[in-house]
Amino acid sequence: MRHCIVCGKPFLAKNVDSVHCSKKCSNETYRNKKRAEKREMERQAILAESEGNALLTVVQVCSRYQISRPTLYRWIRQGKIKDHNPGDRMTLIDIADIEGLLDIRKNPLEETPKKRLYSLEPEDCYTIGEVSKKYRISESTVYSNLRRHSIPMRQIGRFVYVPKFDIDKIFKSEK
Numbered sequence: 688m689r690h691c692i693v694c695g696k697p698f699l700a701k702n703v704d705s706v707h708c709s710k711k712c713s714n715e716t717y718r719n720k721k722r723a724e725k726r727e728m729e730r731q732a733i734l735a736e737s738e739g740n741a742l743l744t745v746v747q748v749c750s751r752y753q754i755s756r757p758t759l760y761r762w763i764r765q766g767k768i769k770d771h772n773p774g775d776r777m778t779l780i781d782i783a784d785i786e787g788l789l790d791i792r793k794n795p796l797e798e799t800p801k802k803r804l805y806s807l808e809p810e811d812c813y814t815i816g817e818v819s820k821k822y823r824i825s826e827s828t829v830y831s832n833l834r835r836h837s838i839p840m841r842q843i844g845r846f847v848y849v850p851k852f853d854i855d856k857i858f859k860s861e862k
């Protein structure tokens with residue numbers, strides 16, 4: 688018995704590569720993939736149109752440096768970033784300003800903890816069965832926790848792998 692990577696329900700796999708319980712769940716994965724591809728294409732288009740410009744619009748800055756609009760507007764309000772087009776509705780940001788600020792933020796004293804990169808190499812992972820055995824919980828409980836904590840999974844052959852680091856953190860703290 689396998690568990691669907693979308694809804695977590697157990698299902699009987701039709702072939703070795705099946706990871707979804709139903710057409711509905713495989714469509715969900717397909718749609719998410721398409722959405723992500725579309726977002727990335729839009730981002731690339733924005734990057735291309737601003738290539739070589741010294742002054743960037745808010746949209747261009749946010750795409751290029753992967754920051755949110757509220758963050759950028761906050762920096763402008765706080766005077767950390769200058770609007771090079773004051774008085775006009777279109778805010779323009781100098782690349783040198785934003786890169787200067789981002790460099791300051793790289794200072795280790797100010798740095799906020801970075802989002803950890805997940806390793807999904809088998810040696811850094813448990814299989815679902817191993818998690819279930821180690822923490823004496825059912826596989827469905829393992830899956831519901833993976834979803835709740837947005838832990839990534841990787842299917843290799845018949846096994847679903849999940850990062851040890853995150854699993855230990857979740858289940859140790861919940862004990």
Ligand SMILES: [Zn+2]
Pocket residue numbers: 691692693694695696707708709712
């Ligand atoms: Zn499903």
